[in-house]
Amino acid sequence: MSYTCALSLKKIKDYLAGAAVVGFDFETSPIEEYRSEERAALDAHKAAITGVSLSVSEDSGIYIPLRHRAGRNIQKPEAVMDYLRQAVFENATVIKVAHNLAFESMFLYALGVIVQPPCYDTIAAAQLTLKSSTTFRGLSDSGLKTLVPQLFHVELPDFETVTAGRFFDELDPQDKETVRYACADSDYALRLYHLFNGWFDQYLPRHRRIVEQIESPTSVYCGLMRYNGLLMDRAAMEAKQAEAEERISAIREEIAFLIGDVEIGANASTSAFKSYLYKDLGLPVVKTTAKYQEAADDETMILLAAWCRENRPELTRLFELVQEYRRWGKIKGTYLDGYLRHINSATGRIHPDLMPLGTETGRFAARNPNLQNMPRKGSDPIGIRNMLVAPEGYQVMELDYSQIELRVGAFYCRDARMLETYRGGGDIHAQTTSVIYNIPIEQAADKSAAEYKDRRAIAKGCNFGCFYGLFPKGLQRTLKFKAGLDTPLAECEKIIANLKAGYPQLSLWQEVVKRQAKVRRYSETWLGRRRYLPGIVSDDWGKKSFAERCAMNTPIQGTAADILKMAMARLVVELPEYPWIVPVLTVHDSLVFYVAEEKVQEAGVLIKGLMERQPFPEFDVPLVAEVATGTNYGELDEW
Known part of the structure; x- marks a missing residue:
C-alpha cells in the first residue's frame, strides 16, 4: 500500500491535484485538561485534531501530522487546515467521503468550517444496504472495523493495538504503523464509497440518491447539532431533583399505608406487587404481556383503576397513587437524574447522540440522553x-x-376533500369532525359549541390514526388514554365508517398499498427509501396485521422524515x-x-x-x- 506521511503543503497539493473524490479521516486526542477523562478524544470540546489522512485512490493515502507530541509535525498546521478547507471541505467540485461524517463535521465545525455538499457518509450508506435478503444493516453492523473484513477480507488493526494504551498524539507520525492505521481509514472509506455505489446502482439505485442528497448532508447537520448541544439550567434541575425525591418518598409512604410491606420497587412493577394485585386482592387480569403473564404497565393501571371505580371503589386511590408514583419516578430517573448525568463538564450543555437512521422509516432516534421523548407541558409537573x-x-x-404526516397522507391518497382543505389553508381537524358527525364545517369549527372539545379530540384521534389502518378498538383505546374519553365501541365503529365514507380515496389508497406490499414484500417512501415486510404474507394474523400497518405507515412517516x-x-x-x-x-x-x-x-x-x-x-x-x-x-x- 502506498501510504506516506506528508510534511509539506506542496506534497499535499500534489497528492490532491485533479482529485474529484477524496476520502478523509481525523485522528483526535484530548487537550491537556481532559487527558484523564474517558472518551474525551471523541469530544470536540475536549480534544483537537491530531492528524488528517486523505485518500484519492485505492491503496493510496497520505497522513498529515498536525499536533503529535513525538516525531515531526507539518509546519503551520493552521495554514494547512485553511488550505484543506478551501480545496476539499468547502469545495463544491469535490466529493468528500468519510466514515461517520458527523464526527469529522463536528471537529471541523469547532474550527468554523461547515462541510459542503457534495459529501458522502459511508456509515449511512452501509445502513441503506442489505445484510440479508430482507434486512438492512443496523448501526452496530456498520463500523469500519466490521465492514472491511466482511467486504474486503482484510483485517484492520484496532486502535488499542496500535496505540497500546497511549493517545494518538503520543505516537510517532513517521512510524509506518501509525501512518498505516491513519491512512487505512480514509482509504477504506473511499473503497466503501465505490463499493456501495456499485451495489446501489445494481440493486437499489434510489438509495444511492438518498445517501448522496439526503443522508450525507444530514450527517453534517448532525455534527453541528452534536457540537452545539443544549444549555441546561443546572441549579434549577438540582432543585427539582430534590423536590422529586421528596414527592416520590411521600407517595411511597401513602402506598405503604394502603398495602402494607409489599415491595413495590422503583416502578411499582415487582412480582410481589403483581402478586398482591392479582392474588391477594383478586383483581381481574385486564391485560397480559407477550408471554401471557399478568401485565402491570401504565395502561393496565388505568384499566384497573377504571374497573375499581365501578366494582371496588375503595381501591381507586391505590391506582391513582401508583400512576403518580411511576410518573414522578420517570421524571426523576429519566429527565432529572438522566439529563444531569449527561451535562458536559466543558460546556455545561447536553450533547445527545442523534441517529438519523435510528428507525426503519428514516426518522431520527436519540440517546445519551433521549431528548426526543421530553414530556409535553400537560404531562410535565416540573417543566x-x-x-x-x-x-x-x-x-x-x-x-x-x-x-x-397528514399533509403527506393527503398527497398520497389524493382525497379531494383533504387536498382542498390543505390547499385552502383550512382546518383538517374541523373537516374531519364534519365528516364523521355529518355536520356542516362551520358547526364543526365552532369553539363555543357544547360538544366542540370532545368531537375535536375524536377527530384528532382519527386523523393521526386513519392512514395507518385504524381499528375501532384502537380508536377506543387512543381516545381513552390520550384524550380521556370513554367512547363505546359501537360509536367508534360508526366514526370509522363515516370517516371512510367521507374520505373515500383513503380506503382505496390503503388497499392499494397493502396489495402492493404483499406482492413486493416491501413498502417505500416517495423517494424510494425501502422497508422490507416479509411478515405481510405470514399465516400469523398478528404478524400480518403489523406488517400491513407498517406498509401504510412507511410511505407517510418515511416521506415526512425525508x-x-x-x-x-x-x-x-x-x-x-x-x-x-x-x-x-x-x-x-x-x-x-x-x-x-x-x-x-x-x-x-x-x-x-x-x-x-x-x-x-x-x-x-x-x-x-x-x-x-x-x-x-x-x-x-x-x-
Whole structure:
C-alpha cells in the first residue's frame, strides 16, 4: 500500500491535484485538561485534531501530522487546515467521503468550517444496504472495523493495538504503523464509497440518491447539532431533583399505608406487587404481556383503576397513587437524574447522540440522553423543557412542520376533500369532525359549541390514526388514554365508517398499498427509501396485521422524515453565511436553534422559507413550518 506521511503543503497539493473524490479521516486526542477523562478524544470540546489522512485512490493515502507530541509535525498546521478547507471541505467540485461524517463535521465545525455538499457518509450508506435478503444493516453492523473484513477480507488493526494504551498524539507520525492505521481509514472509506455505489446502482439505485442528497448532508447537520448541544439550567434541575425525591418518598409512604410491606420497587412493577394485585386482592387480569403473564404497565393501571371505580371503589386511590408514583419516578430517573448525568463538564450543555437512521422509516432516534421523548407541558409537573435555556444574547427558536404526516397522507391518497382543505389553508381537524358527525364545517369549527372539545379530540384521534389502518378498538383505546374519553365501541365503529365514507380515496389508497406490499414484500417512501415486510404474507394474523400497518405507515412517516432531512440539507448550504443561527436539536417534525436576539426575525423568515420549499416536483400540498421563540424551550411564543 502506498501510504506516506506528508510534511509539506506542496506534497499535499500534489497528492490532491485533479482529485474529484477524496476520502478523509481525523485522528483526535484530548487537550491537556481532559487527558484523564474517558472518551474525551471523541469530544470536540475536549480534544483537537491530531492528524488528517486523505485518500484519492485505492491503496493510496497520505497522513498529515498536525499536533503529535513525538516525531515531526507539518509546519503551520493552521495554514494547512485553511488550505484543506478551501480545496476539499468547502469545495463544491469535490466529493468528500468519510466514515461517520458527523464526527469529522463536528471537529471541523469547532474550527468554523461547515462541510459542503457534495459529501458522502459511508456509515449511512452501509445502513441503506442489505445484510440479508430482507434486512438492512443496523448501526452496530456498520463500523469500519466490521465492514472491511466482511467486504474486503482484510483485517484492520484496532486502535488499542496500535496505540497500546497511549493517545494518538503520543505516537510517532513517521512510524509506518501509525501512518498505516491513519491512512487505512480514509482509504477504506473511499473503497466503501465505490463499493456501495456499485451495489446501489445494481440493486437499489434510489438509495444511492438518498445517501448522496439526503443522508450525507444530514450527517453534517448532525455534527453541528452534536457540537452545539443544549444549555441546561443546572441549579434549577438540582432543585427539582430534590423536590422529586421528596414527592416520590411521600407517595411511597401513602402506598405503604394502603398495602402494607409489599415491595413495590422503583416502578411499582415487582412480582410481589403483581402478586398482591392479582392474588391477594383478586383483581381481574385486564391485560397480559407477550408471554401471557399478568401485565402491570401504565395502561393496565388505568384499566384497573377504571374497573375499581365501578366494582371496588375503595381501591381507586391505590391506582391513582401508583400512576403518580411511576410518573414522578420517570421524571426523576429519566429527565432529572438522566439529563444531569449527561451535562458536559466543558460546556455545561447536553450533547445527545442523534441517529438519523435510528428507525426503519428514516426518522431520527436519540440517546445519551433521549431528548426526543421530553414530556409535553400537560404531562410535565416540573417543566423539564423550561430547563433547556438559551445562552446569553440568544433565543431558542423552534420551527415545527404543522401536521406534516397528514399533509403527506393527503398527497398520497389524493382525497379531494383533504387536498382542498390543505390547499385552502383550512382546518383538517374541523373537516374531519364534519365528516364523521355529518355536520356542516362551520358547526364543526365552532369553539363555543357544547360538544366542540370532545368531537375535536375524536377527530384528532382519527386523523393521526386513519392512514395507518385504524381499528375501532384502537380508536377506543387512543381516545381513552390520550384524550380521556370513554367512547363505546359501537360509536367508534360508526366514526370509522363515516370517516371512510367521507374520505373515500383513503380506503382505496390503503388497499392499494397493502396489495402492493404483499406482492413486493416491501413498502417505500416517495423517494424510494425501502422497508422490507416479509411478515405481510405470514399465516400469523398478528404478524400480518403489523406488517400491513407498517406498509401504510412507511410511505407517510418515511416521506415526512425525508422532507425534514431535505430541509437540513438546504440549511447546511446556507449556514456558513449565518453564523448566528446555531442548530441544536431535532424533535420529531421540528428543528430547534439558538439565534442571536437581534437576528430572530431574519432567522425565522430564512429557515421557514427553506423548510416550506417544495421537497420534490410531484409534491403539491403546501408545507407549513410554524415558528416559536423564547428564552427557554418550554415557554415559546408562536409567531
